[in-house]
Amino acid sequence: MLKIEDIHVYYGNIHALKGVSLDIHQGEIVTLIGANGAGKSTLLKTISGLLKPKSGKIEYENQSIMGKPAQAIVKMGISHVPEGRRIFANMSVQENLELGAFLRKDKDEIRKDYEKVFQLFPRLQERWKQQAGTLSGGEQQMLAMGRALMARPKLLLLDEPSMGLAPLLVKTIFRIIQEINETGTTILLVEQNANMALSVADRAYVIETGKVVLSGTPEELNESDQIKHAYLGGQ
Structure with a gap:
């Protein structure tokens, strides 16, 4: 590969x-x-x-x-989850995940991928509207990984x-x-x-x-x- x-x-x-x-x-x-x-x-x-x-x-x-x-x-x-998470602290969890899919146009499939991310990281669904900068370190790591997965790598x-x-x-x-x-x-x-x-x-x-x-x-x-x-x- x-x-x-x-x-x-x-x-x-x-x-x-x-x-x-x-x-x-x-x-x-x-x-x-x-x-x-x-x-x-x-x-x-x-x-x-x-x-x-x-x-x-x-x-x-x-x-x-x-x-x-x-x-x-x-x-x-190929998606990259960088060292130190590099999430967008002033944006919500939702907006960070949306950015992960910014190159995609397949809206129905994007919706399915949100569900997959929530299955892996239920905490992100609970924090959906929360500012990413207010998440704990572990939640931020989950968000960084979820964002990368939204590109469907x-x-x-x-x-x-x-x-x-x-x-x-x-x-x-x-x-x-x-x-x-x-x-x-x-x-x-x-x-x-x-x-x-x-x-x-x-x-x-x-x-x-x-x-x-x-x-x-x-x-x-x-x-x-x-x-x-x-x-x-x-x-």
């Missing part, structure tokens, strides 16, 4: 991604694990068209998406969905991630909570200082002493 080959991305003179390659198959949950500043968010922004790589290849469903504007990439079926990019949430809410968010995946949406997940990320993933890539240093199934990564020590709290 998504094939990335030898991507190099710079912020000015800083070489942020140094030849990253990975692939994602339809129906998978693939997770990216790495420390802060390793390049995980940079990779998601590059896929979704917010950053332009200097070289390399990005193909989605056998089509190059290199250099395409972000809205064209959304239209092709085939591939969902999730950047740090558990950041700043209480442990109970983290479990809820990860259960919902699995539910979204079970309805047919492929997911690329960036997550600092490596244990939780590996518990839902089909495959994982470990990024350090802009390079993929390891990849494999969660079972393979769980057996790696290097990964246990660095990311899983093991000795």
Whole structure:
């Protein structure tokens, strides 16, 4: 579904991604694990068209998406839930969700998708007319994910969905991630909570200082002493 080959991305003179390659198959949950500043968010922004790589290849469903504007990439079926939620605080929950569907014209289908979002996140239906900025952190994360789903993505990019949430809410968010995946949406997940990320993933890539240093199934990564020590709290 998504094939990335030898991507190099710079912020000015800083070489942020140094030849990253990975692939994602339809129906998978693939997770990216790495420390802060390793390049995980940079990779998601590059896929979704917010950053332009200097070289390399990005193909989605056998089509190059290199250099395409972000809205064209959304239209092709890739939605991005950014780190820090980035909801529109002065708008209502309803208006935020409507913005998620702004490229769509199929009103009846949009209505059905509201229902799907409410099934996943009943709290959003309760808060329908409330200003988004007054929601709790967990509710804002739900809104950010719901807004992305309103674009009806085939591939969902999730950047740090558990950041700043209480442990109970983290479990809820990860259960919902699995539910979204079970309805047919492929997911690329960036997550600092490596244990939780590996518990839902089909495959994982470990990024350090802009390079993929390891990849494999969660079972393979769980057996790696290097990964246990660095990311899983093991000795």
